[in-house]
Amino acid sequence: QLQLQESGPGLVKPSETLSLTCTVSGDSISNSSFYWDWIRQSPGKRLEWIGSFDYSGSTYYNPSLKSRLAISVDTSKNQLSLKLSSVTAADTAVYYCARHVPEYAGTRDGWFDPWGQGTLVTVSS
Amino acid sequence: QSVLTQPPSASGTPGQRVTISCFGSSSNIGSKTVNWYQHLPGAAPRLLIYSNDQRPSGVPDRFSGSKSGTSASLAISGLQSEDEADYYCAAWDGSLNGFYVFGTGTKVTVL
Numbered sequence: 001q002l003q004l005q006e007s008g009p010g011l012v013k014p015s016e017t018l019s020l021t022c023t024v025s026g027d028s029i030s031n032s033s034f035y036w037d038w039i040r041q042s043p044g045k046r047l048e049w050i051g052s053f054d055y056s057g058s059t060y061y062n063p064s065l066k067s068r069l070a071i072s073v074d075t076s077k078n079q080l081s082l083k084l085s086s087v088t089a090a091d092t093a094v095y096y097c098a099r100h101v102p103e104y105a106g107t108r109d110g111w112f113d114p115w116g117q118g119t120l121v122t123v124s125s
Numbered sequence: 126q127s128v129l130t131q132p133p134s135a136s137g138t139p140g141q142r143v144t145i146s147c148f149g150s151s152s153n154i155g156s157k158t159v160n161w162y163q164h165l166p167g168a169a170p171r172l173l174i175y176s177n178d179q180r181p182s183g184v185p186d187r188f189s190g191s192k193s194g195t196s197a198s199l200a201i202s203g204l205q206s207e208d209e210a211d212y213y214c215a216a217w218d219g220s221l222n223g224f225y226v227f228g229t230g231t232k233v234t235v236l
Binding site: 045047108110114 | 168215
């Protein structure tokens with residue numbers, strides 16, 4: 001059974017870099033049939049797509065976060081990572097990783113299934 | 126950045142039918158398929174409907190989805206207490222370089 005588990009610091013200071021890891025079990029993160037994504041939910045409960053990593057090594061980022069964002073994969077550890085720089089209070093959220101199932105092979109649309117439990121990150125001094 | 130619009134709340138008594146709407150635009154719902162997610166407190170969001178009207182295995186047939194033009198709907202028939210949750214629609218948006226967009230969310234309360 002595929003499981004995803006997010007981990008990382010729960011508190012980050014303003015202007016610093018937020019770093020999170022998602023450990024995937026039950027499937028290979030190199031599986032060419034899927035992408036691997038980060039999504040966050042703000043305290044107001046709004047969900048926001050952060051970005052995506054695919055098996056070819058390509059990344060796709062939310063335009064509103066692109067300049068501060070880096071998503072990568074460590075295939076030896078079957079882990080997805082997220083780095084978001086220059087954080088502010090607006091980046092306080094629960095961060096989720098999820099498997100992205102494309103509608104058709106090679107397309108960027110599709111759906112997220114399953115999701116990890118999420119990890120709360122608070123940006124505060 | 127565009128977002129899909131949902132009513133903030135919906136409610137019904139056990140056994141009733143509840144419908145949640147989701148309004149988008151030509152760059153997302155109008156040209157891409159819609160997915161729905163259920164989010165129970167303290168749990169991971171769960172895929173409820175994909176490709177407009179398809180249910181993953183394990184999702185009861187009380188849940189159904191539909192799409193017309195730039196809007197979509199999720200219907201819950203035979204409402205049960207365990208259906209009390211937040212529901213989000215979502216779709217790929219083909220504008221800019223493409224990005225995934227979520228709805229504003231609807232809190233369903235079972236009275």
